[in-house]
Amino acid sequence: MTATTKDLIRQTALTLFDENGVSSTSVAQIRTQAGVSNGSFFHAYKNRDALCADLFLTSLHSYHAALLHRLPDTAAEGLAALLTAHLDWVTTSGAQGRFLFEHARSEWLSTIRTEQETENAKLAQHIETWRAPLIAAGDLHPMSGPMFFAQLIGPAQIYCRAWLSGRSTEDPRAAASALITCAQRVLLLNSAD
16 A cells, blocks of 8 residues: 555545535545545555544644744744644645544544544643743743643634634634734733733
8 A cells, every 4th residue: 555545545535524524425435536446445444434533643743733833932923823823724724624623523533542642742742842931931821731722722713613614704814913912911921911
């Protein structure tokens, strides 16, 4: 099984899941659209749930890489960079973003719980490495990593989910300035009111 075949299956499934929904897309549809044999599909993936799990981890890795790309040293610029990266990835990743944030299902997430926790721990460690000196310098409020991430990304994620689901038509990046200002007011120790 070549990486190209696996990538083709993954990309085809992502497109079909986005168009029809995960539960409405069969392995046969994926195979036919991708132009791969039954044997090739099942050599790559045990079943549709295994494919979904792989798509989730691939999407999660892409999202985390985008968050950590070029993280500035200063607190205010770092918060802005993290929020901007989140908004950019969600709005430009297309089907991958909708899959990661809208289509996750517990029945296949449970099979990759350890891998998901490992990936999340890597992100948390990178952000903590960035945050620790800024907390020590009195630039950022001291709080747990999960609380920091919830305060930083939580409001933007709620806004993005409305856009991903079609409940809102406004591009989330249009709210970047307001979201950044709010995050900085909450997270910067000496933020201007």
